[in-house]
Amino acid sequence: HWLGCLLLAAVFIFAGCSEGNTDKKTIRLAHALSTSHPVHIGMERMAKLVDEKSNGQLEIAIFPSQQLGSERETLELLQIGSIGMTKVSSAALENFVPELRVYSLPYLFQNDEHALNVLNGEIGRELLLAGEEYWLRGLTYYDAGYRSFYTVNQPVESPEDLQGQKIRVMESQMSVNMVRELGGSPTPISFGELYTALQQGVVDGAENNPPSFLSSRHYEVAKYYSLDEHLMLPDLLLISTLQWDNLSEQEQKWIQEAADSSANYQRQVWAEAEEEAMEIVKEAGVEVIYPDKQPFIELTEPIYDQYRETEPEFFELIQRIKD
Ligand code: EAX
Numbered sequence: 001h002w003l004g005c006l007l008l009a010a011v012f013i014f015a016g017c018s019e020g021n022t023d024k025k026t027i028r029l030a031h032a033l034s035t036s037h038p039v040h041i042g043m044e045r046m047a048k049l050v051d052e053k054s055n056g057q058l059e060i061a062i063f064p065s066q067q068l069g070s071e072r073e074t075l076e077l078l079q080i081g082s083i084g085m086t087k088v089s090s091a092a093l094e095n096f097v098p099e100l101r102v103y104s105l106p107y108l109f110q111n112d113e114h115a116l117n118v119l120n121g122e123i124g125r126e127l128l129l130a131g132e133e134y135w136l137r138g139l140t141y142y143d144a145g146y147r148s149f150y151t152v153n154q155p156v157e158s159p160e161d162l163q164g165q166k167i168r169v170m171e172s173q174m175s176v177n178m179v180r181e182l183g184g185s186p187t188p189i190s191f192g193e194l195y196t197a198l199q200q201g202v203v204d205g206a207e208n209n210p211p212s213f214l215s216s217r218h219y220e221v222a223k224y225y226s227l228d229e230h231l232m233l234p235d236l237l238l239i240s241t242l243q244w245d246n247l248s249e250q251e252q253k254w255i256q257e258a259a260d261s262s263a264n265y266q267r268q269v270w271a272e273a274e275e276e277a278m279e280i281v282k283e284a285g286v287e288v289i290y291p292d293k294q295p296f297i298e299l300t301e302p303i304y305d306q307y308r309e310t311e312p313e314f315f316e317l318i319q320r321i322k323d
Pocket of ligand 1: 190
């Protein structure tokens with residue numbers, strides 16, 4: 001029987017196998033982060049809550065570390081219903097749900113409170129559900145803090161230092177444009193391939209938040225971390241609409257409630273994880289730089305002009321919340 005399970009798992013079916021209990025449903029959730037990452041810990045909480053609420057009848061099986069593919073690939077698997085759930089950065093979703101490009105505007109939010117008001121408010125909800133027509137239903141946001149540059153050979157004290165440096169970005173045109181405006185050479189690579197790319201000199205640096213910098217062990221190779229905090233991209237927990245429509249109303253309610261509650265929990269875990277990550281990487285010999293953000297802000301202004309030409313709606317709404 002176990003061999004059967006293994007084979008079925010291998011061909012990506014979303015109905016799970018279970019020993020002895022034929023009513024039990026398993027939903028597979030795949031993502032790119034390692035198990036020590038605070039966003040993974042948030043998802044574990046969600047899975048635990050679903051298990052408790054359903055009395056063990058509904059199981060969320062988590063596949064971390066890009067085991068089932070990159071963020072782009074898991075989104076594709078969701079769209080055809082091969083897996084039920086995924087967690088990706090909003091930047092990875094841009095190619096699927098263009099409305100989400102708004103989150104990729106550098107220095108979009110004035111502060112944490114502004115970000116939280118947007119995400120937890122009407123706009124945040126609308127953007128979370130914007131993927132429904134593309135078979136990607138958003139369940140909740142997880143906090144992914146601020147992204148900053150890290151480099152192998154040369155510290156980034158100002159945008160000039162990005163000149164001639166190959167910087168890994170996510171598969172996001174907005175991120176490509178951002179790095180280009182700042183003077184670097186953007187190179188899209190999936191998260192799971194980045195450690196080797198840094199090590200082998202395929203790229204000279206990347207950008208991410210402190211817990212990802214730590215849990216990916218990129219800090220072993222990239223010894224300069226410049227906290228310019230150019231992006232605050234939320235992570236999104238998503239369910240395939242094919243999976244969602246296959247659930248009873250009660251099951252949908254369990255999942256939504258568990259997702260909401262896990263997001264609150266994850267925000268608490270995040271703050272601590274961020275601080276801890278900074279301490280650990282410093283201890284490991286990473287030099288932390290606190291650059292003046294102004295030149296970064298000014299150089300990325302053309303991104304706003306490009307964006308405004310196509311779809312200014314959400315940006316204007318987000319600006320209004322700030323005021
Ligand atoms: O979604 O690819 C990345 O850099 C992301 O930060 C990560 O996978 C979380």
